[in-house]
Amino acid sequence: MKLKLKFFLFFVILQVGTIQTGFSQRNLSNLNQTLRYSRYSRLGLKIIPIKENETDFKLQMVIEKIEENPNFNTFSFSYSILESYEQEIKDDEVNLLTDNDLKSDTERHWFFEKTVSIPADQKVAVALLTVLDTRQGDEYYYHVDLKSPFIFSQPEFGAYYANNVPFDQNFLNKGQSLLFKSEQGPNLHAFYYPAPFEVPYPPMETKPSAVPKELEVIDQGDFLANVPKSLDGEGYYFIQGDTSESSGLLLKTTHEAFPKVKDWEEMVQIVTYISTRKEHETLLAAEDKKKALDQYWYNLTRNPDTAKDLIREYFRQVEFANILFTDFKEGWKTDRGMVYVVMGPPTEVNFYLDREVWSYGGLSESSKIRFTFVRIKNILTPHYYSLNRSRAYQPVWFKNISIWRSGKMAF
Incomplete structure (x- = not known):
């Protein structure tokens, strides 16, 4: 009996050890x-x-x-x-x-x-x-x-705050300065792109979004490294140590209030994600944008206090999207930023060499909603992702928009 008990305990320990080992293999x-x-x-x-x-x-x-x-x-x-x-x-x-x-x-x-x-x-x-x-x-x-296959090369210089800590944000408010340090030579080269970008199509819209036929670029020439440089335009800059190479550093420059919303005009643009086409066209055409927006928010909830909470929560989401996902576009205009604003922070985030996958809700694998962002090789940034769009997203997308419009969304 004792021999059988020992064998049983050994078997259990062996099985538990095998399970733990399997789960402990992290990648x-x-x-x-x-x-x-x-x-x-x-x-x-x-x-x-x-x-x-x-x-x-x-x-x-x-x-x-x-x-x-x-x-x-x-x-x-x-x-x-x-x-x-x-x-x-x-x-x-x-x-x-x-x-x-x-x-x-x-x-x-x-x-x-x-x-x-x-x-x-x-x-x-x-x-x-x-x-x-x-x-x-x-x-x-x-x-x-x-x-990796998704990057051309890494830059041979860095951007720094005034205290010599590396610049770790995804954007810089226009008019601010950074210190660019390079050991490869005394000069760096700057290209400036003032172009604005359109709002992305929703996840269930499968036709490709419009691409600008021409992109204005202003060659700003060489500037001295290791000397503070002010970036005064609103758009984005691409800094290179060698213009014959593919590597460089992207810096998105924004209005002074960013990552928050600047004015009523911008607020009208941003509410597009939770508005009907008619509502948005009315807002765009309104002469008094503030008055039109006040009426818009009140019409959604019919309750002034609920409307205030809704405004606060929605633009808080926009602010986080700007902080997290800005590249050469404002964060809220990127595919990941759009999903983040409407769906909220994902409950699971997994990265692969060629994609990033967000999961929402669901106790079982089959009940989870997943958004897959495909990685695209881009000379400007190694972190450019485009959503795999599908008509299957339509029910959950409209459901979340309805929750927003009722003032019940909270994260």
């Missing part, structure tokens, strides 16, 4: 990166790679302190270099970061910097930054491709 694709887009994140992570030569990359790992007065010792910091999105993340290949590794600790940021070497013949290399909040066990992730 980049099965990490749920939902905190990256959460409205309640305590930290904001960014990796900014700078190419030093054909094999070496400088990783500037910047952590924004969203939580007020965070304690460094309540977090665990680490980074990994992966050869694919499916490669197992093994403990012995994770590099811990301590306070001795801090290059800078400011009121707004912790900043680490490390140089890594990638074999010249390696096709894919991904840097992954992980921060564990030891209080709740929350894990924050941020990854960036150093080498």
